[in-house]
Amino acid sequence: NIPPNLPNARPESHLFYQTRQRRPLLAEARDVYMWNVEGKRYLDGSSGAMVSNIGHSHPHVLAAMRAQMEKSTFGYRLHFETDPSERLAAKTAALMPEGMEKVFFVSGGSEAVESALKLARQYALAIGQDSRWKVISRRPSYHGCTLGALAITGYAPLTDPFAPMMQAMPKIPAPRAYLDGLDPEDPATGAHYAAMLEAEIIAQGPETVLAFIVEPIGGASTGALVPPEGYMQAVRDICTRHGVLLIHDEVMCGGGRTGRFLGADHWGVVPDIIAISKGFGAGYAPLGAMVAQDRIVGPVLDGGGFLHGYTYAGNPLACAAGLAVLSVIEAEGLVGNAARIGALLKSRLEALMEPFPFIGDVRGKGLLLAFELVADRQTMAPLPAAMNAYVDLVELAYAEGLIIYSRRTRDGREGDHFLICPPMTATEAHVDEIIEKLTAALKAFAP
């Protein structure tokens, strides 16, 4: 009963991504809506891949990009400084926690994470700690597709094929209290999961551990997992105690959509290095940044330089877009709107658990929200492996004119969660429309 959302016959494409599946041709996009060439309208309920945080085609950003385009679109970073990159670096540092003042631009999330790993290693070398190289991460997690970022990604189907090409890195469980039957509000729960990090550092030998990387609020891999009470602070303390650098992957949760500019701002925790991307360029430009404390960057620069960089880094057009995105977020109060509309959307999603018993959990903060489908809410057993909710519910929503984002929650084929993350410009009327369309899709899906 899954409606075909395939476009009308079009010539074989030379383009390829993950699969042979074709998608409708995008005609135009404005704010939270997108239209295909046949005029069908979609509400962008996932901001693409949690990217288009300020909505599509914002006139202020387009004007800023046009103005920059008339001046210059490229200046190689080893030849020129550019005004947009200098201004965006200053603006970014001002939005970061105290002490996070050095900014390194990249073109996306994987590059931001890769840069963080290499800065961490060069810092260890610069301070004479050559034995530190292991980066502990969590399972499940997603930190990027390049071989370095993939080595610290905790999701076997994506990593296993490339295992011989990567350095194996230690993983600890993500704090999924909802699956382990623990109370996320109880500080003992946060302490329980953080203790797993300390045990792993000790088992590995602290003198070999370089860093721990964590998404402050989980994105696609865990489905908007909010850490249990006390977890983030305990992790910070453990890293400090063992001389392990703390890297926050804010690629998805950073940029304001959780109701604070950074995910970690909810707890006031300051890491050593931050990777940020998606909402930073907000779909207007391939843009990301690694931000670090001066005490980390200083020894690396003084000790011979940072052996890392990308040709397009700090591109003036991308940086002009980034500056305009940040000014729209500020001028329109979008972080506050994400908190307010997010709370409303979350309560409306929770209300769907009544008519749809196969919704096992609703979670997230602000407009980084997700629900997880299960066979049994009591045991949280996943949907049968043969069911393809991962694709089917997305297609049903698509047919209704609603875009949602799906991931398999647990390693292997079982388990499905769906991110509901409209742009931060969403209104109460958009929440109504999302719930109405999602309800229709869930009715048609009902396992």
Ligand code: PMP
């Ligand atoms: N880290 C996280 C938390 C992400 O969600 C993503 C992208 N989904 C990445 C890193 C990689 O970013 P990109 O796809 O822009 O390379």
